[in-house]
Amino acid sequence: MKPLETIFRSDKKYAVVTALCFIYGGFLIASFALQAYSLFWRTEIAGFPTETNGFPFIDGSGASPNPSQDFNESAADRNIGLRRFQREPAAALLAPTPLSWLGGGLISIFAGFAIMSLTRKKEIKRIKHETASNLLLPDEKKIIDLLRKSNYESTQARIAKETGLSKVQVHRAVKRLEAKGALEKHEYGLTNKIILNKELFE
Numbered sequence: 001m002k003p004l005e006t007i008f009r010s011d012k013k014y015a016v017v018t019a020l021c022f023i024y025g026g027f028l029i030a031s032f033a034l035q036a037y038s039l040f041w042r043t044e045i046a047g048f049p050t051e052t053n054g055f056p057f058i059d060g061s062g063a064s065p066n067p068s069q070d071f072n073e074s075a076a077d078r079n080i081g082l083r084r085f086q087r088e089p090a091a092a093l094l095a096p097t098p099l100s101w102l103g104g105g106l107i108s109i110f111a112g113f114a115i116m117s118l119t120r121k122k123e124i125k126r127i128k129h130e131t132a133s134n135l136l137l138p139d140e141k142k143i144i145d146l147l148r149k150s151n152y153e154s155t156q157a158r159i160a161k162e163t164g165l166s167k168v169q170v171h172r173a174v175k176r177l178e179a180k181g182a183l184e185k186h187e188y189g190l191t192n193k194i195i196l197n198k199e200l201f202e
Contacts, residue, residue, distance in 0.1 A: 011119065014118075014119045019112075021108045024105075025107070026105070028102070028105030029101070029102065031101045035093065036093055125199075136182075139163075139165055140177055143159055144182065144196065146162055147195075153194065154194055155188055155193055156170060156185075156191045183196050184197070
């Protein structure tokens with residue numbers, strides 16, 4: 001399989017996982033929001049109204065309250081019931097199931113952003129690497145490949161020995177690569193130590 005096809009399939013796989021994280025996280029958060037809305041909407045309905053069609057509220061027994069004392073007692077009972085309903089939504093939302101929806105949704109969303117960030121960094125590194133590789137001459141590519149196999153550093157004398165290039169070719173290639181920012185050269189005894197730029201060729 002070609003390297004570009006492998007990269008494409010890998011990126012497609014990460015894109016699918018990222019999309020699934022966002023969809024699953026959004027579903028869980030939406031479920032939590034729907035649960036919260038239904039609970040608080042029920043609380044508002046429980047507080048409506050003190051009269052129906054212009055008549056005092058009739059309790060479940062079917063008896064109509066007295067316009068004076070009975071009506072006041074009925075209003076007090078409804079206030080107690082309203083306070084009880086107002087306490088229920090908070091307790092219901094703090095139950096294990098709604099909290100697991102909210103927590104799982106947030107974790108899935110954060111995971112999606114993390115995967116997207118990592119794949120974007122990987123894509124940027126790959127583009128830098130491909131761009132740098134396309135601008136290299138054949139002798140420069142030999143030096144870069146050797147440095148990557150040698151833990152990103154080697155001596156100039158060893159590079160000449162293992163690549164089969166002459167000392168003059170290595171000197172000129174190293175000078176060009178240093179000007180491009182692909183590597184650094186430091187004095188190392190009677191020769192030079194060549195250190196490859198990891199950000200471009202990692």
